Amino acid sequence: MSENCNMNCNSCGVDCTERKTTKPDFSVQPHELSCIKKVIGIVSGKGGVGKSLATSLLAVTMNRRGYNSAILDADITGPSIPKAFGIKEKAMGNELGLLPVKTKTGIDIMSINLLLNNETDPVVWRGPIIAGTVKQFWSDVIWNDVDYMFVDMPPGTGDVPLTVFQSLAVDGIIIVTSPQELVSMIVSKAVKMAEMMNIPILGIVENMSYFKCPDCDKEYPIFGESHIEELAKEHKIPVFAKLPIDPKLAAACDKGMIELFDGNWLDPIADKLEK
Numbered sequence: 001m002s003e004n005c006n007m008n009c010n011s012c013g014v015d016c017t018e019r020k021t022t023k024p025d026f027s028v029q030p031h032e033l034s035c036i037k038k039v040i041g042i043v044s045g046k047g048g049v050g051k052s053l054a055t056s057l058l059a060v061t062m063n064r065r066g067y068n069s070a071i072l073d074a075d076i077t078g079p080s081i082p083k084a085f086g087i088k089e090k091a092m093g094n095e096l097g098l099l100p101v102k103t104k105t106g107i108d109i110m111s112i113n114l115l116l117n118n119e120t121d122p123v124v125w126r127g128p129i130i131a132g133t134v135k136q137f138w139s140d141v142i143w144n145d146v147d148y149m150f151v152d153m154p155p156g157t158g159d160v161p162l163t164v165f166q167s168l169a170v171d172g173i174i175i176v177t178s179p180q181e182l183v184s185m186i187v188s189k190a191v192k193m194a195e196m197m198n199i200p201i202l203g204i205v206e207n208m209s210y211f212k213c214p215d216c217d218k219e220y221p222i223f224g225e226s227h228i229e230e231l232a233k234e235h236k237i238p239v240f241a242k243l244p245i246d247p248k249l250a251a252a253c254d255k256g257m258i259e260l261f262d263g264n265w266l267d268p269i270a271d272k273l274e275k
């Protein structure tokens, strides 16, 4: 202990044996009228691997099982959720807070594109403003009676994923990846970030895993052989699902009809979430 000790470790830099480390608490309270039971972050180490698609499919899968599902689109600079669900209207608010927009099948969605006048306007904001917006999607939106909220994270391990992990009450994350060599390093980064944040990793989804020939049913690994099993074993996390490259999925996203997708690839995740 320093001889000048004033017993306030927060204002002292001496690394003494008596030091009491108090971790700063960055958590943000949800809106007082919100009721959110489980929050699942959908993470990818890099862009374009199908994280938003996986988020949408998960929300639809849980909704089909009779749960109230919601999507908080934290991908502020590349929001693609409203388009996949074909949402044209803007989010409304009242004196109490902002209200999410309901999709045709009743999934609650909040995304920056539901607030911009023009969905093609770029969001040219600095990191702290973007991170602040995500926090507001949590604290200022009235998420009424949500069983499963899926948070579509921006790719990487930067400011916004960090904000989500520190501020929102995330119960677990699902990592979305694709079968390329680069991926093992990228997944490892995402895994380590979750570990640093003490957030459980529920499992990995490998997207664009193969293409199934409609004529002969043979599966072709278009992006190369998958190494996901080894990677999952290395990090001791389960592989939940392997999604095929399916032009019907891309078309459903483009037409805003993802709620009509046909496939049960994500059932193992839904089973685990139900448990």
Ligand SMILES: Nc1ncnc2c1ncn2[C@@H]1O[C@H](COP(=O)(O)OP(=O)(O)OP(=O)(O)O)[C@@H](O)[C@H]1O
Binding pocket: 044, 046, 047, 048, 049, 050, 051, 052, 053, 054, 075, 078, 080, 154, 155, 207, 208, 243, 244, 245, 246, 247, 248, 249, 250, 251, 253, 254
């Ligand atoms: N399995 C698939 N089969 C066919 N098309 C797919 C598949 N997965 C993703 N796509 C298409 O690839 C594009 C990128 O997918 P998506 O927006 O989900 O990626 P992302 O990881 O969220 O990207 P970003 O991180 O840049 O936001 C979309 O047009 C989507 O429809």
